[in-house]
Amino acid sequence: MAELRYPDRIYRLQQTLRRRKLDAMLVTQPHNRRYLSGYRAADHGIQETAGVLLIPAAGQPLLLTDSRFHLQAGEEAPGFRIELYPRGLKNRLQQLLPRLHVHRLGFESDYMLHATALKLQAMADRISLTLVPITGLVERMREIKSEEEIKAIRKSVQRNEQVFQLVYNTIEPGMTEQEVALALELTMRELGAEAPSFETIVAFGENAAKPHAVPTDRVLRTGDLVLVDMGLVLEGYCSDMTRTFVAGKPDRTFRERLRVVRRAQLAGMEAIRAGVTCREVDRAARQVIARAGYGEAFGHALGHGVGLAVHEEPRLSSRSKKKLRPGMVVTVEPGIYLPGWGGIRLENMVVVREDGCENLNQDTTFLDI
Amino acid sequence: MAELRYPDRIYRLQQTLRRRKLDAMLVTQPHNRRYLSGYRAADHGIQETAGVLLIPAAGQPLLLTDSRFHLQAGEEAPGFRIELYPRGLKNRLQQLLPRLHVHRLGFESDYMLHATALKLQAMADRISLTLVPITGLVERMREIKSEEEIKAIRKSVQRNEQVFQLVYNTIEPGMTEQEVALALELTMRELGAEAPSFETIVAFGENAAKPHAVPTDRVLRTGDLVLVDMGLVLEGYCSDMTRTFVAGKPDRTFRERLRVVRRAQLAGMEAIRAGVTCREVDRAARQVIARAGYGEAFGHALGHGVGLAVHEEPRLSSRSKKKLRPGMVVTVEPGIYLPGWGGIRLENMVVVREDGCENLNQDTTFLDI
Structure with missing residues (x-):
């Protein structure tokens, strides 16, 4: 049962993403992250994330984190492909997203800092990516x-x-x-x-x-x-x-x-x-x-x-x-x-x-x- | 000495604001808020603030909060004018800013949610206010x-x-x-x-x-x-x-x-x-x-x-x-x-x-x- 809950939640989220014509979604909110993946690491406030999920509309979900959390991520989120970002998250996304054919990327507008969104937008402009603010999507699943x-x-x-x-x-x-x-x-x-x-x-x-x-x-x-x-x-x-x-x-x-x-x-x-x-x-x-x-x-x-x-x-x-x-x-x-x-x-x-x-x-x- | 530290910090920040041609700055980051005012209340995450500072480029600084924190704010930040926002922060700012002749308002881009900034921008548009994203200003003072x-x-x-x-x-x-x-x-x-x-x-x-x-x-x-x-x-x-x-x-x-x-x-x-x-x-x-x-x-x-x-x-x-x-x-x-x-x-x-x-x-x- 424990093994089924995360795939089932991912499956339901992916259905929603396809319905909204999104190729993927970035999950930054820590409770949403845990709910979808089982990854339990805590953030030290919004400025120090222990990782983010990248959920494509189809296929294996990814957990992006840094070397400090590598082992923990692998243990707690076995269904996820773990990717590290030694040069920062934006840098890693810029490489990953074109390879995953992501043209429209949702992000959690109510759990992303304005400054981070500005930088993400600059990156998006470089790779012709459309960013779509999302609010309350995973929160509604969690209800x-x-x-x-x-x-x-x-x-x-x-x-x-x-x-x-x-x-x-x-x-x-x-x-x-x-x-x-x-x-x-x-x-x-x-x-x-x-x-x-x-x-x-x-x-x-x-x-x-x-x-x-x-x-x-x-x-x-x-x-x-x-x-x-x-x-x-x-x-x-x-x-x-x-x-x-x-x-x-x-x-x-x-x-x-x-x-x-x-x-x-x-x-x-x-x-x-x-x-x-x-x-x-x-x-x-x-x-x-x-x-x-x-x-x-x-x-x-x-x-x-x-x-x-x-x-x-x-x-x-x-x-x-x-x-x-x-x-x-x-x-x-x-x-x-x-x-x-x-x-x-x-x-x-x-x-x-x-x-x-x-x-x-x-x-x-x-x-x- | 304890009484001098907050006025001195406010004075230095106000000098910077004038140099940057800002009429005021909104301080949302809890440590920055405490550093500038002495107000010690803790936030329950970025989505549940215990109040924000509004620092004009000259004159008395303001601490905006809700009724739960009224007494505490007055005790801990005696140099500040305490203002409540029974109908929400945006609503209160919309009344206050024109009265304080604020045309250019700085805000902490690295401590404001993207979704909140969108709503603040909608308010700014209604009163012809220019919002200026700021990063690391008070943090650099704190270094x-x-x-x-x-x-x-x-x-x-x-x-x-x-x-x-x-x-x-x-x-x-x-x-x-x-x-x-x-x-x-x-x-x-x-x-x-x-x-x-x-x-x-x-x-x-x-x-x-x-x-x-x-x-x-x-x-x-x-x-x-x-x-x-x-x-x-x-x-x-x-x-x-x-x-x-x-x-x-x-x-x-x-x-x-x-x-x-x-x-x-x-x-x-x-x-x-x-x-x-x-x-x-x-x-x-x-x-x-x-x-x-x-x-x-x-x-x-x-x-x-x-x-x-x-x-x-x-x-x-x-x-x-x-x-x-x-x-x-x-x-x-x-x-x-x-x-x-x-x-x-x-x-x-x-x-x-x-x-x-x-x-x-x-x-x-x-x-x-």
């Missing part, structure tokens, strides 16, 4: 997960919940947000995660009013609410989960607000099934919060796709008319943010199925206060 | 470190060596590459580093033949060589160091090859002083390795600049005619990589001075086998 990918994501979600539970049991008044965040990230590594899938958010009390709070040295006091938003990367696949609870006994206000958020989350999950638009799902959850009088306090979209990237398509946003399809994996994360008081967000990940959704999270602590 | 910056880098290097020594003393047969890498990264965090400056490399035996090896579950056996390439970020500044040693008693082959690499490193350091070109330094080290018969086994450049970024200008490469200048900080890291056997790399960081170089590394264990 629909195979059962094998869903298995990997489920594993990532389960590991993330394990980490959360281990650290949750050690949280006590006197700890700072930074200490809790560090404990979470250390535990992720100890339990085998490659990395956190994003910078862990831990916010106490009024700090939770910022949806993207960065952990501070704020000390936990009894009665404070605690918001934890965390995820990890396992075998390439990301998880993302948020829980909000109280250090000690939750008061009535907290309980009421948590219930609103939880009901919004359930309404969102209820609305998810193949064929429904993203904005319908967002609206189903948003209505619950608005009716409880907190409409203004929920400023972000309801959710986003998760896969090789922690934020990917589709977006469960009030503006998206995209229709959900089976195999999409999205977060459902309504929230209420009240400056001066704090914030509550609950986030699960679900798989879109034909007639509903499958909740990937098992952790239900705090959800039924 | 030369002030004594204050060198102090910060020295501190980062020392902390990195401390971490190395602590973990080195715990390495023993039976551990995996991943376990050693994890111990290094945990110790970095415990000793106050913000983060590793790149993914820590730990490679045993034949795995060290890959210059950019990713740690695996390969178990350490007595007699294996161990290559560790590690760095951390402390107060924004990076360190980067490589050591290669043996678990147990090094055999003759290892000792000979280590000596070749060490002599190459010393030859490189010897060649460094203000006025010498980067390629002369690369050649001085490369010759030693070539004469010992390992020329083919040294496939990468001799070194690179280090500062706010772990890889920055200048590059000690065989192709670079750039002249070294006092205050540049570079790595000197020759290596020999032999598939099937393993690899040896030694890496120190040095400051370029008028008549030589200052070695920032104190750690000399293993260098005199």
Whole structure:
């Protein structure tokens, strides 16, 4: 099965390239590169690539890289012809493309620097090549997960919940947000995660009013609410989960607000099934919060796709008319943010199925206060 | 002193802008942004910015960001006027630029996506703005470190060596590459580093033949060589160091090859002083390795600049005619990589001075086998 997934993805991409009258496509985005080839090397930012794929509309795909990655590329992408570029990528392309009879070359406009595109264009002019900017092509393939990918994501979600539970049991008044965040990230590594899938958010009390709070040295006091938003990367696949609870006994206000958020989350999950638009799902959850009088306090979209990237398509946003399809994996994360008081967000990940959704999270602590 | 560094940098940049007949410049590259403003927020990749600087050729500079970063921006960049862009950056620029009488706007061509530049151009057309692509302008300012910056880098290097020594003393047969890498990264965090400056490399035996090896579950056996390439970020500044040693008693082959690499490193350091070109330094080290018969086994450049970024200008490469200048900080890291056997790399960081170089590394264990 593992051997089939890359040829199948390449085959589908090649069909699209032929339909678009492209002779080949250059894949520079690291998650797209991994998705199509299995090559796992990480880039040090967009300026230091570990290699690019050159996918011809027919025939064997190529992985272009430098000598540092030669062995790794050969091991991880066995279906690819590995080509090195000792004199730079543009130089190598200038030799390769005419030999491969490439006249129209697609490139990822949303993962190529303006400066690089200028140089690529100068090279293209020398060999009468037409460059065609492409956006979102492989990203759209990545939206629909195979059962094998869903298995990997489920594993990532389960590991993330394990980490959360281990650290949750050690949280006590006197700890700072930074200490809790560090404990979470250390535990992720100890339990085998490659990395956190994003910078862990831990916010106490009024700090939770910022949806993207960065952990501070704020000390936990009894009665404070605690918001934890965390995820990890396992075998390439990301998880993302948020829980909000109280250090000690939750008061009535907290309980009421948590219930609103939880009901919004359930309404969102209820609305998810193949064929429904993203904005319908967002609206189903948003209505619950608005009716409880907190409409203004929920400023972000309801959710986003998760896969090789922690934020990917589709977006469960009030503006998206995209229709959900089976195999999409999205977060459902309504929230209420009240400056001066704090914030509550609950986030699960679900798989879109034909007639509903499958909740990937098992952790239900705090959800039924 | 700390208060003076940002106004001084802005002043020097504004002089350059006026010389180039630019009315303003948009700074999107996160290290450049921090270098000019003190604003420390991190971007989640090039597609999710924490804000951009708008530096007019004269007058107060602006920091444009969104509501999530409003407080942080004001605290960290007190000399800047903070502007939010609730309806997006392009929209805000379209209002601001005519008011600031900006007709020619520079932008960082090597830190703007092709797709973003297309959208910016569409906006520019609406307000008769000329966009001027700029490359390497702030990066060239960053090449030369002030004594204050060198102090910060020295501190980062020392902390990195401390971490190395602590973990080195715990390495023993039976551990995996991943376990050693994890111990290094945990110790970095415990000793106050913000983060590793790149993914820590730990490679045993034949795995060290890959210059950019990713740690695996390969178990350490007595007699294996161990290559560790590690760095951390402390107060924004990076360190980067490589050591290669043996678990147990090094055999003759290892000792000979280590000596070749060490002599190459010393030859490189010897060649460094203000006025010498980067390629002369690369050649001085490369010759030693070539004469010992390992020329083919040294496939990468001799070194690179280090500062706010772990890889920055200048590059000690065989192709670079750039002249070294006092205050540049570079790595000197020759290596020999032999598939099937393993690899040896030694890496120190040095400051370029008028008549030589200052070695920032104190750690000399293993260098005199």
